[in-house]
Amino acid sequence: MDKNNPIVGIQLERNGEIPIYVQLYQGIKEKIQKGELTQGEKLPPIRKIARDLDINNSTVVHALDALAREGLVYKHVGRGSFVSTILKGPGKMEGGAEVYDFSSLSPSPQLFPVQEFKRALNHVLDHYGGEALGYQPHRGYRPLREKMASFLEKEGIQVSPDFIQVISGSQQGIDIAAKVFLGQGETIFLEEPTYPGSLLTFQSRGARIIHIPITRSGLDFVELEKRLADFRPRLIYVMSRLQNPTGYSYTRDQKEQLLQMAYKYNFYIIEDDYLSLLDYGSDPQVEPSLKALDRWDRVILLKSFSKVLMPGLRLGFAILPEELQEKFLQGKYAADISSSGLLQRALFFYLQDDSWETHLQEIKKEFRSRYRLVKKFLQNAKPLLHFQDPGGGLFFWVRVNRGGNSNKLSRLAFARGIPIAQGSLFFAGEQNSPWFRLSFATGDQKSLEEGLKTLKNTLDDFQKEDEIEPVEKQGPIL
Amino acid sequence: MDKNNPIVGIQLERNGEIPIYVQLYQGIKEKIQKGELTQGEKLPPIRKIARDLDINNSTVVHALDALAREGLVYKHVGRGSFVSTILKGPGKMEGGAEVYDFSSLSPSPQLFPVQEFKRALNHVLDHYGGEALGYQPHRGYRPLREKMASFLEKEGIQVSPDFIQVISGSQQGIDIAAKVFLGQGETIFLEEPTYPGSLLTFQSRGARIIHIPITRSGLDFVELEKRLADFRPRLIYVMSRLQNPTGYSYTRDQKEQLLQMAYKYNFYIIEDDYLSLLDYGSDPQVEPSLKALDRWDRVILLKSFSKVLMPGLRLGFAILPEELQEKFLQGKYAADISSSGLLQRALFFYLQDDSWETHLQEIKKEFRSRYRLVKKFLQNAKPLLHFQDPGGGLFFWVRVNRGGNSNKLSRLAFARGIPIAQGSLFFAGEQNSPWFRLSFATGDQKSLEEGLKTLKNTLDDFQKEDEIEPVEKQGPIL
Numbered sequence: 001m002d003k004n005n006p007i008v009g010i011q012l013e014r015n016g017e018i019p020i021y022v023q024l025y026q027g028i029k030e031k032i033q034k035g036e037l038t039q040g041e042k043l044p045p046i047r048k049i050a051r052d053l054d055i056n057n058s059t060v061v062h063a064l065d066a067l068a069r070e071g072l073v074y075k076h077v078g079r080g081s082f083v084s085t086i087l088k089g090p091g092k093m094e095g096g097a098e099v100y101d102f103s104s105l106s107p108s109p110q111l112f113p114v115q116e117f118k119r120a121l122n123h124v125l126d127h128y129g130g131e132a133l134g135y136q137p138h139r140g141y142r143p144l145r146e147k148m149a150s151f152l153e154k155e156g157i158q159v160s161p162d163f164i165q166v167i168s169g170s171q172q173g174i175d176i177a178a179k180v181f182l183g184q185g186e187t188i189f190l191e192e193p194t195y196p197g198s199l200l201t202f203q204s205r206g207a208r209i210i211h212i213p214i215t216r217s218g219l220d221f222v223e224l225e226k227r228l229a230d231f232r233p234r235l236i237y238v239m240s241r242l243q244n245p246t247g248y249s250y251t252r253d254q255k256e257q258l259l260q261m262a263y264k265y266n267f268y269i270i271e272d273d274y275l276s277l278l279d280y281g282s283d284p285q286v287e288p289s290l291k292a293l294d295r296w297d298r299v300i301l302l303k304s305f306s307k308v309l310m311p312g313l314r315l316g317f318a319i320l321p322e323e324l325q326e327k328f329l330q331g332k333y334a335a336d337i338s339s340s341g342l343l344q345r346a347l348f349f350y351l352q353d354d355s356w357e358t359h360l361q362e363i364k365k366e367f368r369s370r371y372r373l374v375k376k377f378l379q380n381a382k383p384l385l386h387f388q389d390p391g392g393g394l395f396f397w398v399r400v401n402r403g404g405n406s407n408k409l410s411r412l413a414f415a416r417g418i419p420i421a422q423g424s425l426f427f428a429g430e431q432n433s434p435w436f437r438l439s440f441a442t443g444d445q446k447s448l449e450e451g452l453k454t455l456k457n458t459l460d461d462f463q464k465e466d467e468i469e470p471v472e473k474q475g476p477i478l
Numbered sequence: 479m480d481k482n483n484p485i486v487g488i489q490l491e492r493n494g495e496i497p498i499y500v501q502l503y504q505g506i507k508e509k510i511q512k513g514e515l516t517q518g519e520k521l522p523p524i525r526k527i528a529r530d531l532d533i534n535n536s537t538v539v540h541a542l543d544a545l546a547r548e549g550l551v552y553k554h555v556g557r558g559s560f561v562s563t564i565l566k567g568p569g570k571m572e573g574g575a576e577v578y579d580f581s582s583l584s585p586s587p588q589l590f591p592v593q594e595f596k597r598a599l600n601h602v603l604d605h606y607g608g609e610a611l612g613y614q615p616h617r618g619y620r621p622l623r624e625k626m627a628s629f630l631e632k633e634g635i636q637v638s639p640d641f642i643q644v645i646s647g648s649q650q651g652i653d654i655a656a657k658v659f660l661g662q663g664e665t666i667f668l669e670e671p672t673y674p675g676s677l678l679t680f681q682s683r684g685a686r687i688i689h690i691p692i693t694r695s696g697l698d699f700v701e702l703e704k705r706l707a708d709f710r711p712r713l714i715y716v717m718s719r720l721q722n723p724t725g726y727s728y729t730r731d732q733k734e735q736l737l738q739m740a741y742k743y744n745f746y747i748i749e750d751d752y753l754s755l756l757d758y759g760s761d762p763q764v765e766p767s768l769k770a771l772d773r774w775d776r777v778i779l780l781k782s783f784s785k786v787l788m789p790g791l792r793l794g795f796a797i798l799p800e801e802l803q804e805k806f807l808q809g810k811y812a813a814d815i816s817s818s819g820l821l822q823r824a825l826f827f828y829l830q831d832d833s834w835e836t837h838l839q840e841i842k843k844e845f846r847s848r849y850r851l852v853k854k855f856l857q858n859a860k861p862l863l864h865f866q867d868p869g870g871g872l873f874f875w876v877r878v879n880r881g882g883n884s885n886k887l888s889r890l891a892f893a894r895g896i897p898i899a900q901g902s903l904f905f906a907g908e909q910n911s912p913w914f915r916l917s918f919a920t921g922d923q924k925s926l927e928e929g930l931k932t933l934k935n936t937l938d939d940f941q942k943e944d945e946i947e948p949v950e951k952q953g954p955i956l
């Protein structure tokens with residue numbers, strides 16, 4: 001297909017009954033669904049599409065609007081239109097024997113404490129019966145919120161259970177925050193690159209999104225302050241510890257600076273802390289969280305157990321500034337009334353005894369050794385690959401030094417059954433990136449070793465420059 | 479407090495550091511939280527507040543905007559500002575010995591099939607282990623969607639499981655529909671009176687809300703068509719069977735008319751079917767659902783098990799028009815990634831054997847006899863009370879013929895430990911209504927009989943016209 005303008009292939013029936021813009025809409029949609037237009041890919045400028053297809057600009061605009069309404073395409077202020085990065089369908093690859101999924105952050109199910117959790121569930125049903133299955137307080141099961149408050153205290157966060165809202169996973173926390181704190185057209189700042197799920201949510205809210213580049217040394221605060229003055233955002237969404245996808249962690253100094261700006265420019269910070277428990281004790285993120293340093297009550301802290309316990313719990317916690325908690329509660333009510341009382345109680349009882357601590361030590365041990373395996377591999381893959389040590393978490397952020405673009409490597413890897421997450425998925429506005437995210441969350445050490453062997457061969461191919469047909473992965477990057 | 483202007487009591491410090499509008503905002507908020515301003519209550523006109531407090535209109539506007547942003551107050555086009563009807567806090571009354579809660583639609587926990595569901599949960603954990611606790615396909619557990627498709631077939635609805643989206647309860651279905659199908663300022667039509675949870679959601683989306691009165695004979699279609707031409711809504715939200723709070727059910731003819739208008743004026747219908755299984759076989763709602771009659775694929779059908787099985791499941795189904803299902807899926811992804819895989823699988827296995835049918839027969843038997851008790855009571859309460867027979871469901875919609883306003887009756891009933899849901903909670907724009915909703919979902923027949931005795935005495939007091947101090951109930955009207 002014409003790399004300069006993938007749209008050219010679309011046939012338009014000039015005198016047909018279907019309006020031209022609908023035909024164009026359908027044609028582009030088809031190309032997205034076939035994977036001819038890939039996630040994050042930039043579409044040609046409106047004028048170019050119109051010229052190449054010999055139609056009016058307004059016809060193109062109509063078609064793009066229709067695609068945007070369906071969430072298939074989004075507009076990036078000043079940069080044009082892009083194919084959405086939301087990844088549809090089930091969390092598995094479609095077809096292809098999978099060696100190892102380097103693209104997924106779903107922890108290996110065999111690491112879940114199934115038996116302990118089963119005991120907790122049965123305990124709850126035996127002791128509470130139907131009560132656990134009725135409607136629940138919208139704010140969440142109080143003993144669980146008290147438990148979370150005591151956990152937070154150990155992290156240096158003093159908070160009343162009244163300001164802790166149980167949510168159905170961090171994603172719901174992001175969605176509610178977007179709904180209740182971001183008016184149409186209001187501005188949110190996001191780290192770039194960032195987690196695609198947050199991008200999607202803020203786009204769907206109709207917010208104006210400004211991307212602040214994040215580097216190993218954290219946000220560029222000079223740049224940040226300039227944009228703060230220009231755009232006056234209402235919110236900024238950050239993962240200050242083991243950021244997704246970079247694995248970077250803010251230094252204490254960077255956190256202090258950000259908090260001061262939040263105070264000075266009167267915005268709130270959503271701190272998505274989804275992974276900090278997986279610290280392998282060799283990095284900056286032993287630093288306290290933003291919330292722990294928050295003197296001005298500017299931080300909405302989102303805590304999740306999805307990565308460290310079980311994603312299927314669909315439970316998380318929003319720790320809220322006093323003046324926001326009522327409004328957030330109303331947003332929670334409108335979102336799903338309340339989270340499952342059964343799962344909340346089961347989690348509470350699970351967290352009561354030592355099995356939680358034991359589990360945490362076990363998975364840290366397991367993931368640390370996987371982390372070391374991959375780190376060793378990446379050290380040997382220099383100079384082709386460049387990476388920085390996150391010192392924790394479930395993935396590395398890796399740059400391809402030769403070849404420049406990770407999309408090609410991603411296609412090669414996919415074809416060999418080792419999908420990786422190409423960097424373009426995490427940049428709202430770019431279709432090419434030298435970066436990719438290499439996760440070691442799934443499978444076990446044996447399959448990981450297999451995967452790394454295959455990755456080695458893939459890198460050899462990659463250097464030989466021989467390319468194969470593009471195939472696109474369908475599955476959530478979480 | 480001055481009934482004509484409850485705002486008058488607010489003290490403003492003219493030369494203080496806090497801006498006047500902030501002081502006014504805080505004062506009104508306090509009155510709402512203290513219950514001095516009650517849910518659904520109309521605030522005095524801006525000009526009156528400004529005059530009485532000797533401040534500018536614009537100051538009042540600023541204060542009301544701040545309250546509206548927090549969801550404490552909402553503006554009703556043409557009718558002024560009202561205290562929000564969202565009901566906060568836990569689902570129980572605060573204080574007071576409760577005789578019977580006539581205001582709640584939470585089914586009695588002792589009717590939940592706890593043991594059967596426990597078996598299902600254990601079966602799932604034994605057979606699937608961690609798999610049930612990992613990330614799930616966003617669309618939902620396929621066997622459960624297939625099961626739902628076969629249920630729907632019995633109701634005359636032919637639909638592929640691909641167009642069935644598992645949601646975390648009907649409320650989430652409403653929230654997602656509002657998010658993905660209603661642009662800022664776009665119009666939705668709601669029945670009036672209607673379910674406050676839907677009102678809240680559409681308000682939070684910034685939609686323009688138009689209320690269409692519903693009567694025993696259904697929507698006024700002449701009026702409806704007039705407003706359709708004027709407002710061109712994108713969506714209409716209806717409960718066509720056992721409507722909440724009226725208990726009315728559309729006739730087949732009314733459904734056909736509504737579908738034809740949806741086609742003619744190109745809008746979609748959200749059909750919230752939360753209760754139709756509780757049909758006591760004496761009424762119009764044996765009629766097929768709108769979805770079953772939908773020739774033009776205009777209906778988004780929401781199905782819930784909350785009232786007939788267990789609210790705590792937090793599981794429901796959205797049956798979608800083909801052209802909307804992709805976009806809805808993206809909305810679901812942004813909302814909470816996926817619903818609990820454990821609960822989805824447990825529900826599937828629970829629905830596999832006969833225990834579901836048995837349960838349904840049991841609760842129908844139980845609720846039917848409660849229904850008869852209340853019906854008999856209401857017949858004896860004529861002419862003071864007027865009601866129409868819903869022929870099913872969990873409540874009656876009752877009108878107070880003398881006294882006119884149900885708020886006073888509601889206060890008397892609350893004081894005696896038998897809260898009822900005063901009609902004003904279900905009308906966006908009215909603080910006084912002769913109607914109230916009398917539910918028999920909670921408790922058991924014995925407590926219901928107690929409650930009815932107390933209600934009898936309350937009605938006697940009510941007629942004696944002696945009033946007591948207002949107290950407001952805090953709890954969700956579901």
